[in-house]
Amino acid sequence: MNTFLVELATRLMDRWLTALVAPGLLWIAVLVAGTRLGQDTPFELDQINDWLDWLTRQPALQTPAVVILLAVTTVLAAGSVGLLAGALGGLVERCWALPGALPPAAWLLAARRRRWDWATRRLRTTVLHAVELEAQRADTGRTDALALRRQRQRVRLGLARPVRPSRIGDRYVRTAERVRRVNGLDDLALVWPRLWTVLPDSLRTEIAGARGGTSDAARLFGWSMLYLAISTWWWPAALLGAVVFAVATVRARSTTENLAALIETAVDLHSADLSERLGLPTAHSRVAAGHAITDQLRGSSSRDNARDAH
Structure with a gap:
């Protein structure tokens, strides 16, 4: 058990460092450089060298305790910026589904x-x-x-x-329409949590990885926004933001396509397993089986719906 906890903590720390702290440190470095250079002299790197030399001569920075405190503060600040980028990425993901x-x-x-x-x-x-x-x-x-x-x-x-x-929103809609047309599942959002429980571990791992890829791509959009914010002090940061935005766009479309294809695969291969687990009778077609699953989960049936219509 201790070995498992240590391994889990190590993985979480690695992910925290790679996904939040490292990009956050880079953003902080660009922010500091931008505020020191300004809009008038955006490429006068000698100013940065002079400022760093001045910092190294400060008596307070010769104290180990102060250096450690400054390093810890910087790491925490970088992690906070990474969390902000993640929050912006979550907002971007919501915008995809508008x-x-x-x-x-x-x-x-x-x-x-x-x-x-x-x-x-x-x-x-x-x-x-x-x-x-x-x-x-x-x-x-x-x-x-x-x-x-x-x-x-x-x-x-x-x-x-x-x-x-957005094109990503169009891809999600096409997935829902295909699942409805081919498998008869009229409400994929309703069926998916139940279907997830009958999927094999290998497929769930692939879907989870693809889902993480879409979140990472959305986080890149968040980083592009943060770099664009620095451009108010240092205009070359807008170029960095544009590059990150372009990379995020390519990655988002690729990861979304992969995720949608995996979801369609999961429904095609395992909707019958869900029907069996729900105890539904064998249907005469895949579409009819999907309608039966949806009706069961909604707590209604086609006969009830027809009666309500009259």
């Missing part, structure tokens, strides 16, 4: 739809032009290449017309 009914999410959804519709019209025009050329037995090579390029441009905007303010 339906886009109210501003400013509604404005973003409308803008995404306008861009997608514009790309669709361009693609349709190009395809029609290619069809006309083919009917005239003319060379369609350049037009076909243009149509392929415009199709790729539209795919980069989304596989279908946006229904959420």
Whole structure:
């Protein structure tokens, strides 16, 4: 038992250092450098060297107790900044799931739809032009290449017309729709906690890892916001924030795609196991079995719903 507790504490400490303290120390270093350099002389690194030399000559910093206290304070401050970045990341994850009914999410959804519709019209025009050329037995090579390029441009905007303010939100919606269409589970959020209990350990570990990856990507968005905040004192920090934001965007889309695929896999392979654990009779189709699971968990049945409708 003691060995297990020591191993658990070691892992938690490693994660705390790598996920919170190390990035926090880097942010604090950028903050200190930015406040020392300022907006007028953003790249005068000699000022940093002079300031560090001045610090090393201070009598108080020659005392070991003061140095230890300063180091501990810095580590705690870095951890606090890391927690703040994590909190901002949690807010970002909530924004991914927004339906886009109210501003400013509604404005973003409308803008995404306008861009997608514009790309669709361009693609349709190009395809029609290619069809006309083919009917005239003319060379369609350049037009076909243009149509392929415009199709790729539209795919980069989304596989279908946006229904959420973000592409990640669209991916979550597609997962819920596929689960409803293929497996008959009308309410994935209701079914998922029960389904989780019947999944094998290997699949649960992969899903948990993918879920952690999405949280890490969201935390990167939080770090980008914190770097952008430093730009009020030192404008090059905005460049750092933009780079972190770009990396976070790529990672978020990748990890979300992986998580959604694993969720779909779990439902496809183990919804029948959940039906058996719930003691439901064998259904004539996968969709019917999914409807039965949903009705059971809602405490209702299709017959009850039909009676209520009348």
